[in-house]
Amino acid sequence: MAPRAGEVKAQRSTPRRPRGSLNREDIIAAAFELIAGEEGVDGLSMPRLARHLDVGVTSLYWYFRSKDDLMAALTEEGADRFYQLLPDYRGRPWDEHLSCYFRDFRQVFRDNPALCDLIVLRAPMQARSPEAVRRFFTLLEREISALVQAGFPVAEAVDAYMTLSVYTRGCVLNERLFTAAEEQLDRGGYRAPRPDLDPANLPVMAEAARYWAPSFATDEKFEAGMGLIIDGLRVRLAQLTAGAAQA
Amino acid sequence: MAPRAGEVKAQRSTPRRPRGSLNREDIIAAAFELIAGEEGVDGLSMPRLARHLDVGVTSLYWYFRSKDDLMAALTEEGADRFYQLLPDYRGRPWDEHLSCYFRDFRQVFRDNPALCDLIVLRAPMQARSPEAVRRFFTLLEREISALVQAGFPVAEAVDAYMTLSVYTRGCVLNERLFTAAEEQLDRGGYRAPRPDLDPANLPVMAEAARYWAPSFATDEKFEAGMGLIIDGLRVRLAQLTAGAAQA
DNA sequence: ACCTGAACACCGTTCAAGT
DNA sequence: ACCTGAACACCGTTCAAGT
Numbered sequence A, B: 001m002a003p004r005a006g007e008v009k010a011q012r013s014t015p016r017r018p019r020g021s022l023n024r025e026d027i028i029a030a031a032f033e034l035i036a037g038e039e040g041v042d043g044l045s046m047p048r049l050a051r052h053l054d055v056g057v058t059s060l061y062w063y064f065r066s067k068d069d070l071m072a073a074l075t076e077e078g079a080d081r082f083y084q085l086l087p088d089y090r091g092r093p094w095d096e097h098l099s100c101y102f103r104d105f106r107q108v109f110r111d112n113p114a115l116c117d118l119i120v121l122r123a124p125m126q127a128r129s130p131e132a133v134r135r136f137f138t139l140l141e142r143e144i145s146a147l148v149q150a151g152f153p154v155a156e157a158v159d160a161y162m163t164l165s166v167y168t169r170g171c172v173l174n175e176r177l178f179t180a181a182e183e184q185l186d187r188g189g190y191r192a193p194r195p196d197l198d199p200a201n202l203p204v205m206a207e208a209a210r211y212w213a214p215s216f217a218t219d220e221k222f223e224a225g226m227g228l229i230i231d232g233l234r235v236r237l238a239q240l241t242a243g244a245a246q247a
Numbered sequence C, D: 001a002c003c004t005g006a007a008c009a010c011c012g013t014t015c016a017a018g019t
Helices: A024-036 A046-053 A057-063 A065-085 A094-111 A115-120 A130-150 A154-186 A202-213 A217-247 B025-035 B046-053 B057-063 B067-085 B093-111 B114-117 B130-150 B155-186 B202-210 B219-246
Strands: none
Touching: A024 A046, A024 A057, A024 A065, A024 A115, A024 B067, A046 A057, A065 A094, A065 A115, A065 A130, A065 B202, A094 A115, A094 A154, A094 A217, A094 B067, A115 A154, A115 B155, A130 A154, A130 B025, A130 B155, A130 B202, A154 B202, A202 B130, A217 B130, A217 B155, A217 B219, B025 B057, B025 B067, B025 B114, B046 B057, B057 B114, B067 B093, B067 B114, B067 B130, B093 B130, B093 B219, B114 B155, B130 B155, B155 B219
16 A cells, blocks of 8 residues: 555654664663653653664664663663762761761652662662672672671671661652652642541541651651661660670 | 455454443453453553453443553552551550561562552552542551550651651562562573672672572561661650650 | 444564665 | 564554444
């Protein structure tokens, strides 16, 4: 069937790329440009990426077996970028070190939604290459050593770091889902009115509504939770040093 | 173009459904059957759902404006199911109450991956109907009242609950991503060998590897983190009662 | 009022080429 | 060795009907 007049098949503008003009790194870089934009990680598609690179869609499949394969590479690159954005707070007291570090940890994800989607929402560690894992462990070495120097045994230092990491990513996830839903509601979704909390049936929640932060997303709420965990760590450390003094 | 012999257009088996034979609840129930199965939430599609119901795809659009609309309904129903699976631990000491409650909180999500995907990965509260929010607040009233009775001011009780909730969902997310990635690797993905941690460069991590739990997914690790948070709460409570005794 | 298939734009992926 | 379009199965959604 002949195309109707004015019917233009979506197609590449240039006739053909020379042979060496494409490579893995350029594709990954272009993908990061796309996901950093309006459409985000969800808006990334192979056709869109090909268009952005002015390449035939199928050319991408020479460098990546599948979209999953590409996503794994993006996740890996994203994780590296993330580690490099975390400052080094060594030298401060251990509790101050921790709160500064995880405050920034959270802030980096808030500033980079694409990084958040890549790492918090889909990057378990075993999906990464040996080099990426090594870089990850190097970061952990730095952070966990600081706790060991403060007096924590290695096992407890690991638990401490992981607890704060899990908590922080939980906060980030909460906030990310919250803002995503807000955007969707703004784009014409039905927004239900807040139900009024009857103080007769729900006396505590009626009062709690005054302190309520949707999605636990404020700096204050994050700090409150982090403070609880660090207080717990202070207790442990006190027990440990007391035990050591006794022995 | 006439279809080739043996070419069968995927189509409904029965000729046409009577007029009142479909409704919102049946569609939601069928969707839950599908997402509870092998394919999970990601495998849910409008055509698949229609096939499962033996209905024309477009019939679904009479009851749900869009797939997003359907997903919101599933999330809402899922949240209700989740609340009902949480047992009531009132009457126990506040710290025991909390640890039992959040231990179950985590276990429910581990037992129901579909519920986890629906609620942990995409259900911020403001996407829910007034009734669902009311039911949610009713649960919170029960849980937070227990903390208030133990001596926490309302604001701190809310923070305590939310901190544990965020931490627990962080653990659940971690584990969910981990198992999803494992499955993908088992389905023929390339699995990189663990890098060996050179004790010369990474002395602490080399020792930590012995205590390492991938994805913080063991019961032990979960309990360790929860214990830290509850220890932090004990500190607060002690400060509060000391302050009250002084006044 | 409720159910329907045809049709459209989009997606991921395979394949059989071209250079 | 690298790049390509045609083609396929699938998806979400709209529309103009049928009953």
